[in-house]
Amino acid sequence: MVRLGMPESDYPDIRELHLFSEMADEQFMTLMRGAYVQNFPPRIELITEGDSSDFLHIVLSGSVDLFSSWSGRETSMSTAWPVSTFILAATINDAPYLMSARTLEKSRVALIPSQDVRAVFGADQRFARAIVSELAQCYRSVIKAQKNLKLRSSLERLANYLLQQQKQSGNVNEFDLRFEKRRLASLLGMTPENLSRAFKALRPYGVAIDGNHVRIADLEDLKRFAKPDPLIDDPST
């Protein structure tokens, strides 16, 4: 957990992000000069909900779980994969975090002071536009997640999740789950026990699971059951 200024070798990864790709060099360097990079072991809590947002975070490698708690219960809200930012909204509005974050595995995370982000927002028109676009994107993702939760049963959510992963794996009929089942369960809003049963319940639709390896026999068959909808399942729109 060593803390240091950001090495220049990390610049290109960040520069590639939609959020930073269009801005002026000068402003980009301003952000980078104020930034830190830290390496974290697995299961370290990076952020606690309710704390004030001092840094915009960027996952450079590994992965980060965003979760929330209330009254002794806990739920996964989403996962941040490289290379992407998280808690942008709190940074922008200088408001307390609504979610906690912890590393799922060994992870490398960049930290840009929130005040730098807000300052550069005022100075760089393109950066401002990128932030707006990113925020709108984030907003739309949550809306989709909410529709998914309110309109579908847990079995339907799993089926659509599998279709999404299948697509993301390059439209092959076999792929590996990207995380352990207990977290997948929480993401899908169900218990681990029920996820187990849900996988079995999808067998009649041609879904076979072995460990974390999934095989889909007949995509059309599964689609008939899952009824995927771009307004819920398509991450790009």
Next chain:
Amino acid sequence: MVRLGMPESDYPDIRELHLFSEMADEQFMTLMRGAYVQNFPPRIELITEGDSSDFLHIVLSGSVDLFSSWSGRETSMSTAWPVSTFILAATINDAPYLMSARTLEKSRVALIPSQDVRAVFGADQRFARAIVSELAQCYRSVIKAQKNLKLRSSLERLANYLLQQQKQSGNVNEFDLRFEKRRLASLLGMTPENLSRAFKALRPYGVAIDGNHVRIADLEDLKRFAKPDPLIDDPST
């Protein structure tokens, strides 16, 4: 459902909105000149999910239900009250609507062409900042809604909703529900039948309901059950 350019008498209401209050007069007038105002009867569908977003909408009077459908099911996502905008994210990203909108009652709605909004965003630094701030706010609202859904039972959601309304009514111990119970049920993610039962289940905590009139006997008692949390229930943070 007459369509006209916006009368100047509506300008002040809109100008007061956080989104428009800081921008330059000139830019504000540009937006207003391109805008329309329409009067709608109750239960008219203003927007259908999936359509492309040609206008930023502003409720001037009445109220608008934002809802979504999938596979024959339907759910209320939120309600837009005067004076506020809706579907800002779709407008900004020039993306299809994720939610449909219908008037709940006779309503007056202003329409600003999306391309004007995007153009002025580039021209007015203060407007850009206001949009970002508004979007971040919207994002955070949905996150809160999602935490509410995933972490609480329907009874807990109702209890916290009542506390929120009580606060909004000026901390008095009696107030009226702001909409009909079937919609409240949908907003809280439950059926009308269950909402009925939930009200009865809150009686031991001092909640009395008569029609749409609510009386809370002992606020502390209800709070002990509801365990309100600013990171879920406080609309301002």
Next chain:
DNA sequence: GCGCTTTCTTGATCTGAATCAAGTCATCTG
């Protein structure tokens, strides 16, 4: 006023999903 519709309530029943409890399996550790 009277019918008509719609909302709301209440009870009975059903179901999806959580919980509880064991047991399996794989991995890690001394």
Next chain:
DNA sequence: CAGATGACTTGATTCAGATCAAGAAAGCGC
């Protein structure tokens, strides 16, 4: 290697909430 640990599965049970069905109350048109 034995024992511990943690992830996953499976079955039995419970529970929250949905659905179904019917009646009560309230609003509305004529």
